Amino acid sequence: MSAPEIHEQSVAALIARYLKSQGVQRVYGLCGGHIMPLWMRLDAEGIRIIDVRDERAAVYMAHAEADLTGRLGVALVTAGPGVTNAMTGIANAHVSRAPVLVLPGLPPMPQENRGALQDIVHTDLVRSITRYARTVHHADLALQEIDEAVSRALGQGGEPGPVYVDFPVDVVRARVSAAMQMPERFTPRAAIEMMPDDVSVRAAVELLWSAKRPLVISGRGAKGASKELCELLSRVGAAYLDTGESKGLVPESHPSVVAAMRGTVMQQADVVVTVGRRLDFQLAYGSPAVFGEAKFIRIADCAAELRDNRRGTVEILSTGRRALQALLEAAGDRRSAADASWVEGLRAKHLERSKKLIHSMRDAAPGSDGLMHPNRVLAALRDALPEDAVIVAAGGDFLSFARVVLPAATYLDPGSPGCIGVGTPFGVAASLVCPDKTVIVATGDGSFGFNAMELDTAARHQAPVLVVVANNGSWAIEVRDQQETHGKVVGTRLQFSDHSAMARAFGLYAERVERAEDLEGAIERAMANRPALLDVLVTPEAVSSDAKSGLAWVPDLQPLSAWDEAEQRWRSGE
Numbered sequence: 001m002s003a004p005e006i007h008e009q010s011v012a013a014l015i016a017r018y019l020k021s022q023g024v025q026r027v028y029g030l031c032g033g034h035i036m037p038l039w040m041r042l043d044a045e046g047i048r049i050i051d052v053r054d055e056r057a058a059v060y061m062a063h064a065e066a067d068l069t070g071r072l073g074v075a076l077v078t079a080g081p082g083v084t085n086a087m088t089g090i091a092n093a094h095v096s097r098a099p100v101l102v103l104p105g106l107p108p109m110p111q112e113n114r115g116a117l118q119d120i121v122h123t124d125l126v127r128s129i130t131r132y133a134r135t136v137h138h139a140d141l142a143l144q145e146i147d148e149a150v151s152r153a154l155g156q157g158g159e160p161g162p163v164y165v166d167f168p169v170d171v172v173r174a175r176v177s178a179a180m181q182m183p184e185r186f187t188p189r190a191a192i193e194m195m196p197d198d199v200s201v202r203a204a205v206e207l208l209w210s211a212k213r214p215l216v217i218s219g220r221g222a223k224g225a226s227k228e229l230c231e232l233l234s235r236v237g238a239a240y241l242d243t244g245e246s247k248g249l250v251p252e253s254h255p256s257v258v259a260a261m262r263g264t265v266m267q268q269a270d271v272v273v274t275v276g277r278r279l280d281f282q283l284a285y286g287s288p289a290v291f292g293e294a295k296f297i298r299i300a301d302c303a304a305e306l307r308d309n310r311r312g313t314v315e316i317l318s319t320g321r322r323a324l325q326a327l328l329e330a331a332g333d334r335r336s337a338a339d340a341s342w343v344e345g346l347r348a349k350h351l352e353r354s355k356k357l358i359h360s361m362r363d364a365a366p367g368s369d370g371l372m373h374p375n376r377v378l379a380a381l382r383d384a385l386p387e388d389a390v391i392v393a394a395g396g397d398f399l400s401f402a403r404v405v406l407p408a409a410t411y412l413d414p415g416s417p418g419c420i421g422v423g424t425p426f427g428v429a430a431s432l433v434c435p436d437k438t439v440i441v442a443t444g445d446g447s448f449g450f451n452a453m454e455l456d457t458a459a460r461h462q463a464p465v466l467v468v469v470a471n472n473g474s475w476a477i478e479v480r481d482q483q484e485t486h487g488k489v490v491g492t493r494l495q496f497s498d499h500s501a502m503a504r505a506f507g508l509y510a511e512r513v514e515r516a517e518d519l520e521g522a523i524e525r526a527m528a529n530r531p532a533l534l535d536v537l538v539t540p541e542a543v544s545s546d547a548k549s550g551l552a553w554v555p556d557l558q559p560l561s562a563w564d565e566a567e568q569r570w571r572s573g574e
């Protein structure tokens with residue numbers, strides 16, 4: 001018997017129409033019989049299928065799409081190994097709180113638990129790394145289930161993040177009764193905005209406007225609140241630190257930006273406001289060992305960002321933008337007690353350090369191996385990139401260098417999950433989502449290897465991305481840790497492989513760059529011929545700030561050596 005036709009009223013057709021009604025334009029996936037009915041119906045609805053070379057990359061791409069658009073990202077993966085391959089992507093989205101819908105297939109129900117092809121109980125695997133993980137056994141419930149999953153992914157009523165709904169393929173082919181195709185299911189929900197309560201807002205204003213050394217730190221939950229954030233910083237006269245989750249919200253020209261004084265400002269602030277930001281390892285878990293006696297004001301639209309690690313003197317459960325608006329309104333023209341000279345002093349030092357760094361990058365000395373310093377590559381990229389470029393950074397040492405110096409109006413990196421292979425998939429998706437912007441991936445060679453095959457996806461879909469590989473022939477940050485902590489280098493060196501040859505094999509424009517003086521021309525040619533790759537030889541001897549800080553050896557109490565020592569002293573009552 002030949003395979004049945006996929007009917008207009010089938011679960012597959014209705015899910016495709018549902019996704020279309022939600023504004024989904026692209027789905028990232030890797031084919032397989034268990035998902036083919038849905039795949040074909042998505043195509044029939046005009047939803048573009050970006051077919052990738054590993055399911056993990058499909059989820060990374062859906063994640064990047066979600067981060068860049070603020071809307072749902074969708075990945076379609078087949079049963080069994082399709083799902084297990086996707087799991088790193090799902091876990092990454094889980095920690096990053098990215099709204100991603102993962103749609104896999106399952107063997108038909110009559111073959112369940114009989115040793116069917118690709119038969120694994122997926123939901124048990126993904127439950128702990130998703131907001132919702134269900135198998136749908138009845139066609140009539142398909143729309144309801146997927147609608148619930150999408151709402152949860154978008155954080156409507158909880159923390160946003162990945163969700164998972166799978167369907168045995170016989171259910172995907174089955175028809176949904178006309179009655180259960182309720183039109184309400186196809187109406188996209190408006191984004192839910194949570195308003196802050198007046199009592200908390202007044203308490204926050206009292207605390208913040210009385211602070212002498214106020215500091216504001218933003219994260220995921222501050223997205224969309226750029227205007228309000230800038231206004232609050234100006235009105236309060238606060239210092240500001242961004243984090244990878246929310247780069248670009250406050251322009252570098254704003255007098256509150258003191259990024260190069262991160263450590264100092266964290267120690268000196270007396271009131272710290274977190275806007276949609278977890279106090280995770282990047283912020284020393286908010287520990288008094290690092291933040292001293294500072295009081296916290298926590299603003300967030302979900303529990304994870306509201307009170308993790310430190311309670312706030314004031315905690316405001318609200319959409320970030322709404323809370324900031326309410327603070328500004330409640331404060332009226334009240335004068336801030338902030339010590340203007342404190343912020344001005346930090347800002348002056350920040351500018352001095354940043355200027356010095358940018359200036360010195362161009363002349364950064366090569367290693368004893370004669371290979372150029374990674375900062376030479378980054379300086380050349382800085383010069384060539386438009387201000388609104390989308391930057392994707394990944395790597396060990398190279399991420400540490402790139403994070404600090406590349407312009408970051410829009411910026412993606414492995415974030416707190418530290419998932420270093422995301423570069424190329426994030427970049428491919430970004431270049432499809434933002435075709436009018438220049439998208440570059442700045443990646444270490446080790447990190448690049450994980451998903452290097454996605455160059456093929458870039459070529460097939462003509463995704464106009466430029467991948468720049470900092471080729472130091474090693475997992476350099478780990479090499480240094482071995483040298484300094486263990487006195488022996490083992491299993492951390494790679495080859496100086498020719499990644500440009502590999503890229504050309506997939507049909508990309510690519511060059512290998514060995515000398516600093518060739519960078520400018522190579523970048524210009526690559527930019528004009530995207531998708532493109534530059535394989536730039538750099539010295540593994542360059543020591544990044546992450547290497548110096550002790551991040552690589554993973555101290556017991558805190559992520560960085562200095563914070564770890566401070567934490568030990570504080571805990572022992574010294």
Ligand SMILES: Cc1ncc(C[n+]2csc(CCOP(=O)(O)OP(=O)(O)O)c2C)c(N)n1
Nearest residue numbers: 395396397398420444445446447475476477
């Ligand atoms: C998936 C994953 N595997 C391993 C690690 C550990 N790790 C962190 S940085 C790093 C080295 C990265 O090497 P590369 O991308 O070449 O950058 P480099 O340090 O050489 O500049 C490794 C192995 C990780 N964070 N994530």
Ligand SMILES: [Mg+2]
Nearest residue numbers: 444445446474
């Ligand atoms: Mg490397």
